Amino acid sequence: MTAREEVLGRIRAANAAAGHPPPPDVPRDYHRTGSHPAGAPELLALLRDRLVDYKATVLDAAADGVAEAVQIALTEVTGPVVVPPGLPAGWWPDGLAATRVTDDGLSPADLDATAAVLTGCAAACAVTGTIALDGSPDQGRRAITLVPDVHVCVVRAEQVVETVPESSPRWIRRARSRSSADRRPRATSSWSGWRACTARAR
C-alpha cells in the first residue's frame, strides 16, 4: 500500500471509529462587511492611522498627483528604484534623480543593489492596516517588494475596504494562478523602511 492510500485509509477508519461525526453547519453570523463602503473617507482615515502606527509614512495625492507624491516619498533615496513591468503610466516622477530599473527577472543579488521599489497593490484593509499584493502587473514579482529597504506603495482609495472578510476576496483572484501575498507596511527593520502613499482617485 502506498503512503497515500494508507493515510487516507487511516483517516476513513478514524472517522468511522469516532462514529462518523457529521460536519456541523458553519454559522457565519460574524460581520461580513463593515459600516462603510470601499474608499469612504472614514476608511482612509483609519488606514492612515494604522499605517502611521506601524511607522509608515502616508502621503495623500489626487489621482493626477501620484508622481508628485512618489517624488516626495523617494526624496532621501539615492540608489536605484526597481519598478514592476506594468507600472501605470504617470506614476514615475520625471524629475527624480534616482535611476529607474524595470524588473525583468532580476536576481536576488541584483535586487540587493536597489534601494527602493515602487508598486501598486491589490487591496488594503483599514481595520487591520494591511496592504495586500497579488502579483498583478502593477505589483510585479514578490521578490521585488521584499529585498529593497524602502517600498513606496500606491493605494487607490477604492481599494481600501474596512474588514478582513471584505479584503480577502480581493486578493484571491490571482492567488488562483500566481503567488499572492498580503503584508503590512511597517518600518521595523532596515529591510522594510516602508512608506505608503495614498492616491485619492476623484
Added chain:
Amino acid sequence: MTTFLGVPAPRGVGHLRGEHSFPDAARGALADSQLRRNLGHATHTIRGKRASVVGELDDWEQLRLAGSALKAATMARLDEHLERLEREVTARGGTVHWARDANEANAIVTRLVQETGETEVVKVKSMATQEIGLNEALETAGIEAHETDLAELIVQLGGDLPSHILVPAIHRNRAEIREIFLREMPGVDPELTAEPRRLAMAARAHLRERFLRAKVAISGANFAVADTGTLLVVESEGNGRMCLTLPETLITVMGIEKVVPTWQDLEVFLQLLPRSSTGERMNPYTSAWTGVTPGDGPQTFHLVLLDNGRTAALADELGRSALHCIKCSACLNVCPVYERTGGHAYGSVYPGPIGAVLSPQLTGVEDNASLPYASTLCGACFDACPVRIDIPSLLVKLRARHVDEQRARTVPSAEAIAMAAASWVMSSPARFAAAEKVSRAGRLLGRRTGGIAALPPPLSAWTASRDAPRPPAETFREWWARERGGAS
C-alpha cells in the same frame, strides 16, 4: 472506547516525548528564578496585548463559533479535502507527497534536498518540522539547516530547545541573547548591546546574506486551502517570506489537519489567529502561494502531507478536537502552570495546555502519561482558545484513560485514584460547579502571599514544587452568568 486505536507517532525520532516526566522536569525549571522571571514578563505582556485587540471585535464570539465549526466540519471530511488539495496543488505545478510518520517525512525531505545537489537549506519557523526532528535527520545526511526565525535562530545558536510555540526563546532574556550572539555569530560587532533593536539588526545582517544565496527552503504551513491549492504562512518578521520567495526550491511539510476547505474560511482564521497569538490585528506578513508561478518565487514546489499520529487522535470522538488547534499559543500565555514551568518541562514541541492534550494523543498516552496532569483545570485555556477547544475536559478524559490503563495493569496508585475522582467531578456540570465553589475557599488559604503553598491531595504533589495561584474571587462561570444574564 473504540476498537480502532490508530497508529501513534513512532518512538526514537522527533520531539514529542521528553526524557523526564513532567513533575521531574518542572522541578528543575521551578528552581530557575531567572527562567520564571523571563516567562512571567513575556506571558504577561502578550496576555495584555491579546486582551485589548480581542476586545476591539464585538463579533469575537461569533468568529470563535465559526472557527470551531469550520474545523469540526473539515475533520468530518478530511480525506476529501486532502484529495482536493492534492489535485489543485498538482494542477498548478506542485508535487504532493504523503508521509505516514516522522521517519517517512524526514526521508522524503532528505531525498528532495539531495536531488537538488545542495548541502544547505534555509528554514521557515515550523512546528511540524520540529515535531519530526527534521534538522537532526538532515544533519545525519550531511545537510545543514539554518533556522531563520529570530527566536528560532537564538535557540539554534544557543544549542537549546524551543520552549514556546510562537516565541521559542521566551525563556531567554536580552542579556542572554546578546551573549549567544557574541559567541556564535561570525563577524558580529563586538560592541553589540542588549538593546532589542540592535539584537534584531545583528540577526538580520547574519541572515540576509543567507537568504540571498539560499537555493532550497523548507517551511511548514498555517493553512492550506483545498479548493484553490493555496498554502499560507503567517509570521511577524518577514524572514519566512524571504525563504518562501528567493530560493529555487521550496519544500513544505504540513500536518494533515491544517487543510481548510475554501478560501472564504480564511476570513475567519485570519482574524482569529493574529489577535490570539501575538495580540496583533493582523500579523505583519502573510504569504500565500499556489503551486508554481513561472518567473515568480520558487520554481519547484513540494508539499509533504504528514500523519505522524494525527489519525490516532482523530479516532477519538472527544480527543479529535485537539486537532482543531491553530497553534496560536494563547492557551500557553494564560496558563498558570506554563507561566511557572516554561515549555521545556512538557518534553514535547507542543507545550502548555494544548501540548498536554495533543502530545499524549499523538504518541499514545503511555508515552506522555504525566502531561494530562500538568494542569490545574482552571479553564483559562478554553476561554482563550480561538477555536473553542475544551482543553480541561480533554485533560480529564486523558487522565481517566491513563487511570484505566493503569488499573488494567496493576493495583491503582494513589494518584490514579485521586485523578479518577477528579474526572468524576469534572464529568458533570453540576458537580463541577460545586467543586469550583469549593476551590474558591482556596482564596482564604492564599490570602497572605497571593499564592497557596500547599494544596490538598491530589494537587499536593503539584504544590510541593510550586505555588498555586489564588483562585479568582468569582469563578468564570459566575462572572459569565452575572455579565450575560445567564445566557451562554
